[in-house]
Amino acid sequence: xxxxxxxxxxxxxxxxxxxxxxxxxxxxxxxxxxxxxxxxxxxxxxxxxxxxxxxxxxxxxxxxxxxxxxxxxxxxxxxxxxxxxxxxxxxxxxxxxxxxxxxxxxxxxxxxxxxxxxxxxxxxxxxxxxxxxxxxxxxxxxxxxxxxxxxxxxxxxxxxxxxxxxxxxxxxxxxxxxxxxxxxxxxxxxxxxxxxxxxxxxxxxxxxxxxxxxxxxxxxxxxxxxxxxxxxxxxxxxxxxxxxxxxxxxxxxxxxxxxxxxxxxxxxxxxxxxxxxxxxxxxxxxxxxxxxxxxxxxxxxxxx
Numbered sequence: 001x002x003x004x005x006x007x008x009x010x011x012x013x014x015x016x017x018x019x020x021x022x023x024x025x026x027x028x029x030x031x032x033x034x035x036x037x038x039x040x041x042x043x044x045x046x047x048x049x050x051x052x053x054x055x056x057x058x059x060x061x062x063x064x065x066x067x068x069x070x071x072x073x074x075x076x077x078x079x080x081x082x083x084x085x086x087x088x089x090x091x092x093x094x095x096x097x098x099x100x101x102x103x104x105x106x107x108x109x110x111x112x113x114x115x116x117x118x119x120x121x122x123x124x125x126x127x128x129x130x131x132x133x134x135x136x137x138x139x140x141x142x143x144x145x146x147x148x149x150x151x152x153x154x155x156x157x158x159x160x161x162x163x164x165x166x167x168x169x170x171x172x173x174x175x176x177x178x179x180x181x182x183x184x185x186x187x188x189x190x191x192x193x194x195x196x197x198x199x200x201x202x203x204x205x206x207x208x209x210x211x212x213x214x215x216x217x218x219x220x221x222x223x224x225x226x227x228x229x230x231x232x233x234x235x236x237x238x239x240x241x242x243x244x245x246x247x248x249x250x251x252x253x254x255x256x257x258x259x260x261x262x263x264x265x266x267x268x269x270x271x272x273x274x275x276x277x278x279x280x281x282x283x284x285x286x287x288x289x290x291x292x293x294x295x296x297x298x299x300x301x302x303x304x
Contacts, residue, residue, distance in 0.1 A: 001219070002090060002235065002236040003086030003087070003234055004232065004234055004235065004236060005085060005087040007085060007233075007234035007235075008085060008086075008230065009083050009084060009085060009095065009102060009227075011098055013098070013101050013117065014080065014097070014119065015122075016080070016122055017122070017127040017128065080098065080122075086235075093156055093171065096171060096172065097120065097122055098122075099235075100175040101120045103225040103234060104175065107225050108218075111292065112183070112292070114187075115183070118147050118148055118182045119148050120175070121150045121151070123136075123150060123151070124153075124154065129145075130143050130148070131143040131145050131146070134150065139152075140152070140174050140175075140177075142179075142181035147185060149175070149179060149182065151174070151175065151178070155174070156170075156171045156174070159171070159249060162252040162258075163248065163251060163252035164248050164249040164252045165244070167241075167242060167246075168242070169238075169246045172246075173215050173250070173283070176218045176219070177212060178211075179214070180214030180215055181211050183292075184207060184210065184214075189207065190207060192204075192206065192298065193208075193272075197272065198272055199269055199270075200268040200303070202272070204272045205272065206297040206298050208272070208279075209282040210295050212282045212283045213282040213283065214286060214292060215246075215283060216246075216282070216284060217286040217289075217290055217291065217292050217295065218286075220286065220289075222235050222238065243287065247283065250279040250283050251280060252276075254273070254274065254276025254277070254278070255271040255272065255273050256271075256275040257275075257276045278303050278304040281303075282303075
């Protein structure tokens with residue numbers, strides 16, 4: 001998806017953080033996330049379980065487990081002065097995140113009267129959150145204890161290595177999915193991931209698929225989103241090639257695909273985010289209907 005070059009970005013909706021020892025680096029071993037787009041199955045790596053929608057492997061269900069954190073480094077401020085226009089968003093990944101946050105929040109503010117804006121933290125290395133001290137290995141995630149989205153843009157390189165096509169909408173889908181979790185937190189359904197944390201029909205999977213659907217709903221309306229009193233939209237109309245880019249990301253982060261790559265077999269009983277087919281189906285449901293009311297995965301008898 002392309003931003004209009006003269007569109008103005010609102011950097012006030014993001015802040016910088018992190019800067020300590022950068023965790024891991026590349027490859028599938030650097031994934032996972034409590035409520036993140038990617039489920040790298042910390043269950044396999046650390047003997048814990050990773051429920052979708054925001055659970056850690058120990059302590060409070062919304063706190064990071066010890067294997068998911070690092071205490072090295074201190075938070076540092078990031079300078080986003082280079083992120084002023086849509087042209088900047090088209091060129092730089094961090095600016096693209098900012099533009100996406102702007103558009104996603106503009107949509108939900110207009111679509112739902114009870115929406116409350118959430119800040120995004122763009123970080124590297126380690127970052128302090130309401131859910132604990134996270135490092136880059138966690139991947140993109142939403143923390144319901146401080147109602148903030150956390151993005152390390154180095155994840156986009158990993159997403160491409162996993163099979164995403166590297167297109168702009170594959171990256172923007174990640175951000176929109178995390179804001180789907182924020183919507184779920186506001187409407188009170190995010191906790192269902194904790195009540196039923198694993199399995200192909202589990203509450204965790206339904207939470208994640210609904211967030212995918214919400215991301216698709218945003219895409220359906222994205223080219224109409226405006227910032228403040230702007231007269232024109234900030235995004236160009238969507239193309240089918242761009243939709244395919246988002247679908248490539250959804251396919252790359254399906255539980256079945258990740259399990260096949262990591263362990264050579266698929267174990268649906270451990271799913272927390274849904275299969276590639278399910279994730280693509282629910283993204284398309286949101287995109288093709290443009291209606292958040294069609295994203296009730298909790299009532300669906302067939303998740304796909």
